[in-house]
Amino acid sequence: SAVISQKPSRDICQRGTSLTIQCQVDSQVTMMFWYRQQPGQSLTLIATANQGSEATYESGFVIDKFPISRPNLTFSTLTVSNMSPEDSSIYLCSVEWRGTGTSYEQYFGPGTRLTVT
Amino acid sequence: AQSVTQLDSQVPVFEEAPVELRCNYSSSVSVYLFWYVQYPNQGLQLLLKYLSGSTLVKGINGFEAEFNKSQTSFHLRKPSVHISDTAEYFCAVSDMFPNAGGTSYGKLTFGQGTILTVHP
Numbered sequence: 001s002a003v004i005s006q007k008p009s010r011d012i013c014q015r016g017t018s019l020t021i022q023c024q025v026d027s028q029v030t031m032m033f034w035y036r037q038q039p040g041q042s043l044t045l046i047a048t049a050n051q052g053s054e055a056t057y058e059s060g061f062v063i064d065k066f067p068i069s070r071p072n073l074t075f076s077t078l079t080v081s082n083m084s085p086e087d088s089s090i091y092l093c094s095v096e097w098r099g100t101g102t103s104y105e106q107y108f109g110p111g112t113r114l115t116v117t
Numbered sequence: 118a119q120s121v122t123q124l125d126s127q128v129p130v131f132e133e134a135p136v137e138l139r140c141n142y143s144s145s146v147s148v149y150l151f152w153y154v155q156y157p158n159q160g161l162q163l164l165l166k167y168l169s170g171s172t173l174v175k176g177i178n179g180f181e182a183e184f185n186k187s188q189t190s191f192h193l194r195k196p197s198v199h200i201s202d203t204a205e206y207f208c209a210v211s212d213m214f215p216n217a218g219g220t221s222y223g224k225l226t227f228g229q230g231t232i233l234t235v236h237p
Contacts, residue, residue: 042229109160
């Protein structure tokens with residue numbers, strides 16, 4: 001299985017500032033995903049990040065607000081820009097990892113709990 | 118577009134009782150179905166998945182789920198729960214597409230989550 005770590009694990013930020021979240025995987029993976037989990041809500045996909053190409057954003061999410069980098073096959077960052085209290089959420093990184101047989105499975109990081117004041 | 122509905126936001130049960138967490142989905146194409154568990158302050162862990170074949174899928178920790186295409190459901194069950202099963206459970210659907218190394222799942226669409234609380 002893939003082991004995923006995220007930094008920071010939690011942070012409290014002031015509105016108008018930006019925070020960069022790091023996602024590190026212990027093995028090389030092609031596809032990485034960033035999800036948001038707002039308080040009391042389910043997970044919503046922000047974007048898909050493949051190494052060597054621009055991230056693909058889901059409806060309602062834009063690059064200016066959530067720029068993503070994917071410099072290599074084991075690392076990605078998500079920046080939450082110009083934060084407002086509505087950005088208070090848990091942000092999770094996930095990766096696709098070769099599971100049993102020919103199928104892939106998605107593994108999730110522990111998440112970054114962000115509070116914007 | 119795909120969507121997932123988890124019919125119960127909270128399910129309280131007593132230890133050693135059976136439990137069923139309900140999940141219904143809608144999609145215009147064939148889907149692949151998953152259940153994930155999220156323990157407090159942790160990431161998501163895959164419990165089980167349905168890709169094809171037998172409609173009864175067994176997962177980790179004694180959980181199982183049954184795919185019912187006609188009812189578009191994928192309910193999660195466990196015959197006897199433990200205190201340690203207290204967590205939030207998410208049902209999810211995904212496209213699947215082939216890649217060079219094998220079949221790969223696309224993005225996951227999650228349900229709203231069901232909080233299972235097991236009481237002693």
